[in-house]
Amino acid sequence: MPTEDYRTISFWHETLPDPIEPRAPLERDEQVDVAIVGAGYTGLWTAYYLKTLQPDLRVAVLEAQVAGYGASGRNGGWCEGFLAGLDGQLADTRERPQALALQRAMFDTVDEVGRVAAREGIECHYKKGGYLRLATSGPQLADLEESMRFYRELGFGDDVWRWLEREEIARRARVPGCRGALYSPHCAAIHPARLARGLAAAVERKGVALYERSPVLRIEARRAVTPGGALRADVVVRAVEGYTPRLPGEKRTLIPLHSQMIATEPLSEALWKEIGLEERETFADSRRTVTYGQRTVDGRIAFGGRGLYYYGSAIRDRFPADDPLFRRVHESLLSIFPVLADVRITHRWGGPLAVPRNWRPGVGVDRGRGFAWAGGYVGEGVGATNLAARTLADLILERDTECARLPWAGTSWPRWEPEPLRWLGVKGVRTVGESADAFEFRHDRTPRVRAAIFDFFVRK
Helix, strand or coil, rough: CCHHHHHHHCHHCCCCCCCCCCCCHHHHHHHHEEEECCCCHHHHHHHHHHHHHCCCEEEEEEECCCCCCCCCHHHHCCCECCCCCCHHHHHCCCCHHHHHHHHHHHHHHHHHHHHHHHHHHCCCCEECCCCEECCCHHHHHHHHHHHHHHHHHHHCCCCHHHHHHHEHHHHCCCCCCCCCEEEEEEEECCHHHHHHHHHHHHHHCCCCCCCCCCCCCCEEEEEECCEEEEEEEEEEEEECCHHHCCCCCCCCEEEEEEEEEEEECCCCHHHHHHCCCCCCCEECCCCCEEEEEEEEECCEEEEEEEEEEHHHHHHHCCCCCCCCHHHHHHHHHHHHHHHHCCCCCCCCCCCEEEECCCCCEEEEEECCEEEEEEEECCHHHHHHHHHHHHHHHHHHCCCCCHHHHCCCCCCCCCCCCCCCHHHHHHHHHHHHHHHHHHHHHHHHHCHHHHHHHHHHHHCC
């Protein structure tokens, strides 16, 4: 890919303050202590904490394109304290004690990202304005009420989720037809590509070797092989998230589900007075087809939604501007803020995120094979990657810490079904979710059978 094309990946890449100049590739065999495959958040955070804990450790990172090329540079910029699949663990009384420890660690992780960004001078537009979860229909309101009851039963108070009365909803975000909202302080808005590129520079300052344009062809026992040479290591870390299926033998490990995003032109002060979000609160409603938005530092709204799974775990990281999925994302945004109807959309982009079969992120080390892994964040990885990396660093260095004892440590995932079952299953669940959402908006009540089917497969 020509260097200038990296800036066209997304709005976030286009608005980076510095040129994106690829680092040198790996051109010969090298020996290190830890080799990390993937220069996204998981790989870079892991390198950062390994070198912080043991400065003399030899660590190298291999990246197929440039640091922050994948989901780490394209996402919605939500550094949140919640984790995919964790509600299911919290609901299970047998898993609850350890799940509560993981939940509390995730809350602290939002602040940890801010602390490291400040310490390393990474200007990633970090703003801990919190998360507004909106209800724009009767069933969504019932969903918020159930969530509130659930977290209260777990012993969490207003410092985790707070019910907003009508006056405070209007003060934070003016959403026509909003029936209720929850607010959590445990989320920060960031500029994701700035964080990824800043982390890459930070790990280099710590002595990490970062090889770009070095696609890994295969991972073997204690070896990662690229076209230019191989990295031999005591431990090889797989940290490629949505690109995992491109590695031999990994098509059924994680599936690449795609997300699409749009960004508006900068909004006028008059429009912002109508919309709100003065604290740069992140926002979403409670529909099943996930949405997410934020107010950017330069006065735009960046907004996204979940896209498609393509047959055979195919991966797309470029989308034409007229892709119909962008129109659907735009319609979702207008359903929340109809005042944006005449506002121009200036950027459209997308890319893959990773979904494990059990919907739960995992972190682990196989010492016999000299292999480690982390991932499966289901699109909620901006914060989770930091905690996963700290967990992974402790496991690799055999440190007996609270992180190393978290319940996702040592876990692996059940494999996805072979095709065509995989495609049929994912497409079927998505169709059921979209149909249930549409029914609720039309009739203001929940289609019980469709909702139950969706929850059975997705809300683990």
